[in-house]
Amino acid sequence: MTGQERHAARSARAFLAPALLLIAVFFFLPVLAALLLSFTDFDIYALGDLNRLRFVGLRNYLDLLQSPLFWTALGNTFYFVVVGGPLSVAVSLGAALLVNAPLTRFPGFFRAAFFLPVVTTLVAVAVVWRYLYHPRYGLLNYGLGLLGIDPIDWLGDPAWAMPAIILMAVWKNFGFNMIIFIAGLQNIPTQLYEAARIDGASGWRQFRYITLPLLGPTFLFVALMTMIGYFQVFAEPYVMTQGGPANRTLSVVLLMYEEGFRWWNMGYASAAAFMLFVLILAGTLLQLKLRRRDPE
């Protein structure tokens, strides 16, 4: 190693040290500790006296798999991801196509308008949506009433609570992916569309054979980020329904929060957190694999 290289390595270490130290101590170490914690019976007694801590092997995981509540939370979370995710991506893409359409004037205005929900505080807008959803004096039911539709107890009816939360989440989030889609759309060379028009391709065929394939990488990124984010749903049900009615909006993270920070069953809650991680990892790898097999 020359003196210059040594100097570079030393400088690099100095510049990296604060960030890496912080990330190691306050992220990697806790993640590792969570794995260990998930094999123990860490609870409120261990919180007071560490001598009470015992290794229980896989018992937390087995308990979780045998707990109906965990399966309920898992089912609800999947519901949120599988229905809310694609809906959110579809609305984002639709909004991006509209804002980016050649005949749209003032795209900046519409882009900003669609983006405003993204920057708002989730808790504050969840408070607002609770009232919009109110069965008696909520604006939503009033609007439906004008169309002759009977009022729906959005957050109180077990069948409607999750759809209501999904609707709010889509409203809140679609603007973010819309921006990424707009960037993707603007990277498609306009000559391709011109050539297609000369060949007489219809608008739909242009979309199907030019826009969609060329948007592929953007699509994958958006789908992945949305899925990862939606698996972690917490604040929406916490503020709007507290997981109810009848646990129909209880998510895995909400369950983890309740078990860990309310009942102090931290070993059990860590196991739930790790299950979530494994699911997210599996979902990510699955999407990457599907994408790679895709000939486009």
Add this chain to the structure above:
Amino acid sequence: MNRLLHRILPTLLVYGLLMLGTALALAPLLWMLVASLMPPGEATGYPPRLWPSTVTFEHYVALFSRLDLGRYLLNSTLLASAVTVISLFVNSMAGYAFAKFRFRYRDRLFRTLLAAMVIPAQVAMLPLFLLLKQFGLINTYWGVIIPGMASIFGIFLIRQYLLAIPDSLLDAARMDGAGEFRIYWALVLPLCRPILVTLAIFTFMGTWNDFMWPLIVLTDSAMYTLPVALANLLGEHVQDTELMMAGSVLTVLPVLLLFVALQKHYIAGIMLGGMKG
């Protein structure tokens, strides 16, 4: 006639949908503002009112005088500012090192960091709570600030930006005998200004809007941030619709204003982060 229809119809359709979308996107926010100005009970009348009979600011007054919202506003501002300033330094130093120095394991280290972004933050939360409890940092500002002081995404953004800046610029400064920290401080940071502004908005808004971690760490109500205080108020004042709307307006307004003022940088940041996926 047919040709005219063919030209006008798409325009009508596109603008119709754009208007509808704008109305749907803004309606909840506008109603929040309108309802916050209504006299007590008016927002829960039937049929719903779309305009206050008389505009009143009494709920805002009540929030500051009776419910101490000023304190939460201060907490939120303080925490979001502290996290933003500290993390900008820490992340820019690391991003600089990854972009401009050669050292062993650099690429492997960077890839490991990026891969770790798949790990949901909630996995670390339980042990992090125990760790901070050991340090006596639960229910302190530091408990909220510390986990936000470095972020992989921030390091990534700065690195991407600095890769595009020619090394010759830095080498010239080295020739002139400037020390490494001086180069970082007087040359790299000013060069990074656009991306630092972007990252600052991201971090500030992210910290301001964060809910789960402050909810866990802050136990004493005097320490609450706005979102946590609002969720807590909802439990006690669930009947006071207009009051809750005023609280929501105060929670949302600062980040909305920040966004409107700096939207160019914010949008550029999303594109920069998104395009690399």
